[in-house]
Amino acid sequence: MPSSAPDRVTPQKPVQPSLWALLTPKWRSALARGNQDQGDSRVRALLLGVVGLLFWLAVFGIAFRVLRYLRSVDEIGNLMAGKVLDVILLAFLSILLLSNIITALSTFFLAKDLDLLVAAPVGGVRFYIAKLAETVVHSSWMVALLALPIFTAYGIVYSGGFLFPFVALAAVIPYLILPAVVGTAVTLVLVNIFPARRTRELLGLIATGTVVIVVVSLRFLRPEQLAQPEGFQNLVDYLAVLRTPTSPLLPSEWTAAMVMNWLLQVADPWPVIKLWGTAAIAIGIGAVIHRRLYSLGFSKAQEGAERKVRRPLRGPVSRLLSSQSPSKREFILKDLRLFFRDNTQWSQLILLAVLLMVYLFNIQSLPLHSGERVPFRLVTVISFLNLGLAGFVLAAVAARFIFPGISLEGRQMWLLRSSPLDPRSMLWSKYWIGTVPLLVLALIITVFTNWLLDASAFMMTVAVGTIVLYTLAAGALALSFGALYPQFGTENAAQIPTSFGGLVYMMSSLCLLALIILIEAVPVTDYLRDQRYAQQPVGITPDLVAAGVAVVAVCAAATIIPLHVGLRRVEMMEW
Amino acid sequence: MIRLNQLVKRYGRFTAVDGIDLAVPSGELFGFLGPNGAGKTTTFRMIAGILRPTSGTIEIGGIDINRRPLEAKARLGFIPDRPFVYDKLTGAEFLRFAAALYGQQGPRVERRIDELLELFELTRWKNELTESYSHGMRQKLIISGALVHRPEVIVVDEPMIGLDPRSARLLKDLFRQFVDRGGTVLMSTHTLEVAETMCDRIAIVNGGKIVASGTMSEIQEQTSSQHLGLEDLFLKLTGGMRDHQLDAILGA
Numbered sequence: 052m053p054s055s056a057p058d059r060v061t062p063q064k065p066v067q068p069s070l071w072a073l074l075t076p077k078w079r080s081a082l083a084r085g086n087q088d089q090g091d092s093r094v095r096a097l098l099l100g101v102v103g104l105l106f107w108l109a110v111f112g113i114a115f116r117v118l119r120y121l122r123s124v125d126e127i128g129n130l131m132a133g134k135v136l137d138v139i140l141l142a143f144l145s146i147l148l149l150s151n152i153i154t155a156l157s158t159f160f161l162a163k164d165l166d167l168l169v170a171a172p173v174g175g176v177r178f179y180i181a182k183l184a185e186t187v188v189h190s191s192w193m194v195a196l197l198a199l200p201i202f203t204a205y206g207i208v209y210s211g212g213f214l215f216p217f218v219a220l221a222a223v224i225p226y227l228i229l230p231a232v233v234g235t236a237v238t239l240v241l242v243n244i245f246p247a248r249r250t251r252e253l254l255g256l257i258a259t260g261t262v263v264i265v266v267v268s269l270r271f272l273r274p275e276q277l278a279q280p281e282g283f284q285n286l287v288d289y290l291a292v293l294r295t296p297t298s299p300l301l302p303s304e305w306t307a308a309m310v311m312n313w314l315l316q317v318a319d320p321w322p323v324i325k326l327w328g329t330a331a332i333a334i335g336i337g338a339v340i341h342r343r344l345y346s347l348g349f350s351k352a353q354e355g356a357e358r359k360v361r362r363p364l365r366g367p368v369s370r371l372l373s374s375q376s377p378s379k380r381e382f383i384l385k386d387l388r389l390f391f392r393d394n395t396q397w398s399q400l401i402l403l404a405v406l407l408m409v410y411l412f413n414i415q416s417l418p419l420h421s422g423e424r425v426p427f428r429l430v431t432v433i434s435f436l437n438l439g440l441a442g443f444v445l446a447a448v449a450a451r452f453i454f455p456g457i458s459l460e461g462r463q464m465w466l467l468r469s470s471p472l473d474p475r476s477m478l479w480s481k482y483w484i485g486t487v488p489l490l491v492l493a494l495i496i497t498v499f500t501n502w503l504l505d506a507s508a509f510m511m512t513v514a515v516g517t518i519v520l521y522t523l524a525a526g527a528l529a530l531s532f533g534a535l536y537p538q539f540g541t542e543n544a545a546q547i548p549t550s551f552g553g554l555v556y557m558m559s560s561l562c563l564l565a566l567i568i569l570i571e572a573v574p575v576t577d578y579l580r581d582q583r584y585a586q587q588p589v590g591i592t593p594d595l596v597a598a599g600v601a602v603v604a605v606c607a608a609a610t611i612i613p614l615h616v617g618l619r620r621v622e623m624m625e626w
Numbered sequence: 627m628i629r630l631n632q633l634v635k636r637y638g639r640f641t642a643v644d645g646i647d648l649a650v651p652s653g654e655l656f657g658f659l660g661p662n663g664a665g666k667t668t669t670f671r672m673i674a675g676i677l678r679p680t681s682g683t684i685e686i687g688g689i690d691i692n693r694r695p696l697e698a699k700a701r702l703g704f705i706p707d708r709p710f711v712y713d714k715l716t717g718a719e720f721l722r723f724a725a726a727l728y729g730q731q732g733p734r735v736e737r738r739i740d741e742l743l744e745l746f747e748l749t750r751w752k753n754e755l756t757e758s759y760s761h762g763m764r765q766k767l768i769i770s771g772a773l774v775h776r777p778e779v780i781v782v783d784e785p786m787i788g789l790d791p792r793s794a795r796l797l798k799d800l801f802r803q804f805v806d807r808g809g810t811v812l813m814s815t816h817t818l819e820v821a822e823t824m825c826d827r828i829a830i831v832n833g834g835k836i837v838a839s840g841t842m843s844e845i846q847e848q849t850s851s852q853h854l855g856l857e858d859l860f861l862k863l864t865g866g867m868r869d870h871q872l873d874a875i876l877g878a
Contacts, residue, residue, distance in 0.1 A: 376729065377731040378729055382723075382726070384723075388714060463712055465671075468674070469702065470724070470728060
């Protein structure tokens, strides 16, 4: 006789989904995204491949040359190579830690799949490991991509053999896991201490503070000392410094040691034991912390949004924009409000200020001011290097602040697209609201550093002109790549520049920078030499004029074409 | 008025909207019904200019939205099914921004914002960030945003979701009065009672096509089902009358 009540299947102990099953939606989604892109973007993919390969080759080329030189230096060459790897990995470690703190907040507390997973009978450890794996992939892929050519160069220069890739992988995996475990634990604790969704914003501040401390600490290590052996009493002192571990308690040191031990054929199991042992113990401790704190933290993370308004931004700012049409003006005001009310956004300015100070400090620390006569060639090289570094800083700032512009509209795009707001106006507002502050920053960096370098009026003019043109182009590139590779689904603005599109933008803008410097280098150096050694005033040479025209043309093209492409993309966007 | 002519939207090989013809004159409240995935939201997003049709034309107030998008959009108020607004703007700032997108500003807009907030009982939260708003409050805010520039045509996708009964009633009255004054409303809803009581005419879509259209009695006549109510008509036209094997799911 059929029962009127449904059968209840209530096993005593629910069967746990496998770790693979928990991760399946992630890799399947990634695969689907890849397949989706195949249809309409073959040319785009090819372009990306070429730019990526060029960038990869450049990093490899530099690493290869440096390592080959170091290998040829007796006694200290191998030590220096190990030290360089250690410092690179230490720098990456700080980036990884910050990236993991930010990513863990998304993967553990803000992701869209969490309601489903938390409501399902998934065990704590499995959940933790699945989300940790997701965090590692999201936060570390870019560092891994950057590290690849460096490790390849080490493997080739030191003849690491066919097993070297596996050794490097075995060294890198725990190196990536450890900051992810620490970052996740920090996020977990913070979410519990600071109730509510505002943790996300607080985390932005805390992460920024962490980076500031790391950057300043690294700077005060004065790594340039290692490149100046004459500053040491004798070779023994110098060797002693090289042999002293920079950070014996950090995985960067162990990873570098493991890799170098293999390359130099030193039989020392300790780095391997330290790396893998610590990673295993860390995951265990992380899982315990997760079990204790996650449930409450997740609940708190859903609660109480901010109510009150800080920084209403009317009055003076509004009056400043009074010449604009209402739609442009309100659009700009809206972007400013969103930026200054979101701690995760404006707090990045603090980081920027600190990086800027460190940069200026570095310029001032150059041995140009030691009183000795500095060779002309060195001054010129440094002037161009400064131009390149300033350009790099500006490209990175544009990646952080301009690139996410279109992505941040995301879910609200329905309002913009259904209104009579011209996409051109939207792009125009986004371009200038990002580029004007970038121009101010560019001028501050360039004028101040050239003043510190005691550059001639001519060099100052060249630098200022170049950086202004480059900034206009970098802003356009950032905005258009942001439109070409939007990240509408991202919960966290800080993650947007670390997307694939962000990477492609960075590579493109750096290629542009290299091209500009390449065009300018020879005619400007020739002119400076003539100016220095000629008996009478030197006029502007045809080469110089040609270089100037070429730079203007390249920058104009790199501004207008991307903006045009970005506009077309915005016009064609569908939601 | 709204006029759709042979509107088609394809995503690769999948056809979401398959040759829809529709004319909604001024002074009419038109209901657009259909099961999930029938193509309602896609159609609405094309009308709002968010999606581009694969083929066919859309006119709003006699203006082709693909040829003169800005002019057509200026006449339109669009209310999407999901109320996404900027979290870090206050309710008043959001409405001011929405008005500015239509080129409107100044004291008249401020008065209009106050009126709308008052109407939807949001005045208390006027200067609070929308991230603290509930789903229903956000829904009311985007409805206000669609009305702030005094549109001629309103396209509204599932307006009642998340609204409390009082707000739902208010919205019904608002739309009724809007069309009585010459406006046009095209509305999709899954609440068939709402469609039956509010709409002057109805279209039922299935598989991207309009399978029946007209007044309630006209649809009954078209389907030779004079005795059926809207729910049964809907199920009949959209293939929902099958006997479900519920026993297999719930257990014998």
